[in-house]
Every structure is written in structure tokens, then in C-alpha cells.
Amino acid sequence: MDNTLRRDVRLLKGYALVTSAALVILLLGAFRQSQQRQRFGEIDVERVNIVEKDGTPRLIFSNKARFPGIIVHGKEYPHPSRKTAGMLWFNEEGTENGGLTTNVQHDSSGTTASGLITFDQYDQDQTVALRYDEHGGRRSAGLQVWDRPNYPIGRILDALSLPDGPDKTRRLQEFGKGNATRLYAGKTRDRAAVLQLSDPQGRIRLRMTVDSAGAARVEFLDENGKITSSLPSR
């Protein structure tokens, strides 16, 4: 009886020693893990957030299922249309200021596909982008530059979350002003290669075109879209 007890105690002592040692090693390992870089061969992940120490997102890489809404000054708004995977980048204030997304959908009207890298005006929508899109076999791809309004985009996002009514309509109309394409360089859906320069109202005033038949021209346009001068001269 005494012998059994002694043996048990010895066993337990040994057990306590081993587990305590294991615990110390585990804790040390956990501590060192947080101090040192971890190294991986290959990992699968659904979303990666590159964050500042306080949690402010600076880059988000995500699949479609976990893709964020629009994050402005750390507040997340539902995005009205985005159904993509890709990357987003954010400024120091935790505001989305661009991203890279791609998309494809098929429905009765055909295939819709897009690819896009954008950079946003501060606290506003995209101001420069490379973009490709196609719908029903009609494709465009180009560099696009926009003017954006001077007010923060948070206002339009707040207006979007209002109940439908005259107040919402008025605000959305007001905030819709000041958006204009200033430059487009690439190809259009009607298979022309173009370089288009526009005024602050978004009206094309200088246009270089090589159309789908290979005809080339340079055109100057007035504010009504009427050609006032062109090359080659006839």
C-alpha cells in the first residue's frame, strides 16, 4: 500500500515536471512567435488585412465572400454594386482610396466582365483608373481620368442610406454634380482606338480616332459636340 502510494506520487511528480516544462516551452514559443516573423511555404487564406497597430486597414486582399463594403474614415458602408474579389488600399485615415477588382457574370443578355485598378481622389471616388469591361461581346479598355467634386464622399453614402423620398433625391442630385471624365485613352465599344480630352463638364473637345475601318482623324469640338475643325484637312 505504502509502496503503491510512493510510486503514484513519484509518477505524479514526474508528470507535473514534464507538463510544467512543456507549458514553459509552449509559452516561450507563443511569446517568440509574436516577436519574430513567421515563415510559411504556401498558405491559403480567404482574406488578409494589412493593418496599422491600432487596426486601421491599409490593404485588404479578399475573396468575394468576405469582400468589404466601402470603408470611409473607419466606418463601413454597404457598397451598392460591388460583387468582386481583389484588393483595396486605404489612406492613413482608414478611408478606401483605390483598389483592384475583377468580375464576370453571365445572364440572358450575354457575358459581362471587367477588370479595374483605380486610385481615388482624397475622400472621393476614383480619379484615375485602368479599366477593361465587356458586355455581350462589346469591349472597351483604357486609361480614364475623372474630375470629382470637392465634398467628402461620406455625404453621398449617408444620403444613400436615407429612406426614399424628395430629400434623398435632392441630395443625390446635388452630390451627383462635379463628376466628369477628363481623359480617355484606349479603345471603345465600337472598336475605335481613341484619345479623348474633355472639358470640366465632361464634354469631349479634342478627339483623336482610328475607327474600326482604319480611318484616322483629329477633331476639335465645341460645347455642343459639333466638330469645328479637323485633320487631315480635306
Next chain:
Amino acid sequence: MRLSALSAVLVALLILSLAAFMQGQHKPHFGEIDVERMNVVEKDGTPRLIFSNKARFPGLILHGKEYPHPRNSAGILWFNEEGTENGGLGAEGRNGPDGVDADAGLLFDQYDQDQTIGLMYTDRDGRRSAALHVWDRPDVPIQPVMERLVAIRKMPDGPEKTRAMAEVGKSLGGAKRFFAGRTPDRAAMVALSDPQGRPRLRLTVDSLGAARLEFLDENGKVTSSVPK
């Protein structure tokens, strides 16, 4: 007393394993990680973004199937909902016996096809180009072409294989429609081309600073220019 020490150890172990379990459920947080390849995937495993070094860089993945596609670069690839690569960002460069050989690019592909728009830099021993490019691509999907290539590679070497390879090459076509940037001969240029890829309208400031706007016919002959 010994018993309480033991239970303390057991409780601590329990907390640790619980924490480990919850880490699997919640977001883990890392200060800095090194990784050779990272796949951002949908729940069903469909890749949407792949960040990779050169050694682990994937081949060409089309509708979830990977085809051999040797590339020298490391970088990022993106994929659509159907698990088809539709663009990427890559860079490579080396200074070998023939001088510098470097490339970098950010490219987006036409749906089920090759690149349709991109920013590209190339350097061949000091002859450098850096520009925005826009391409037309065929209306047919690229996957059957890749399947054909796989079949051809299995053929015994000989004139038949060579002929088949040349035939496939034709269906990988495309025409450059737009170029804006710097050419290898040090000109700054905007060139607009027809659907056959022939420049028809060109703005140039050459390496000597001479500026001109030119219209060209389908044979590349300048038909009109400003200043005259």
C-alpha cells in the same frame, strides 16, 4: 498542495489549447510574416488572388485547370469567379552576359483570353520601353488553344509537330490598338492603330526633340503630317 499545483498546470494547459482552438475560429494576428506563396481563395478553393515568389509561381490556370506556362517573374495574379486567370502584376530582371534583361507589367485580360490592357516596362540592354498598351484579342476562348498545345507537345518531333505549332500560334493572335509612352529608340509617342494593329495616327517627340503628328496608310506610309 501538490494537487493544486497540478490542477494549475492542467487549467493553464486547458486555456492554451482553448486559445489555440479559438485562433482557428477567429482572425489570427501577425506582426510580420514571410511567405513564399499566398493564395486568396473562395471557400470552395477557387483562387482569386495568388501572391508568389518565382519558384512557386503557378502556370496558367483556366477554369480551375492548370496548364504549364513557364514564367520568370514573381508577383501577383488575379482570377475571376470561374477560377480563370484574368490578369497580374509581375516583375523580373537580371544583368547577364548580354546586359540587362528586365520586364515589369500590370495587366488585365479580356474574358477567357489574353491581356487587353496594361502598363509595361521592358529593358533589353538599355533599350527601354515603358508604356500603356491596349490590345484587341480574338473572340474565341483561349482554353481550347491551351488543350491543343498540350496535345501537340506530346507529338514526336518532326515537320508535323512544327506545322501544328505554327497553326496554334495563329489562333493566339491579337492586335495592338493603342500605345502611349516611351519607345526603345527614345521617342515619346502616342500611337492609335487599326484592328489589324497597324499604326494609323501617331504623335511623336523623338530623341532629338522633334515633334510631329502623322497620319499613316495601311502600308505604314505617312500620308499627312503636322507641322507639314
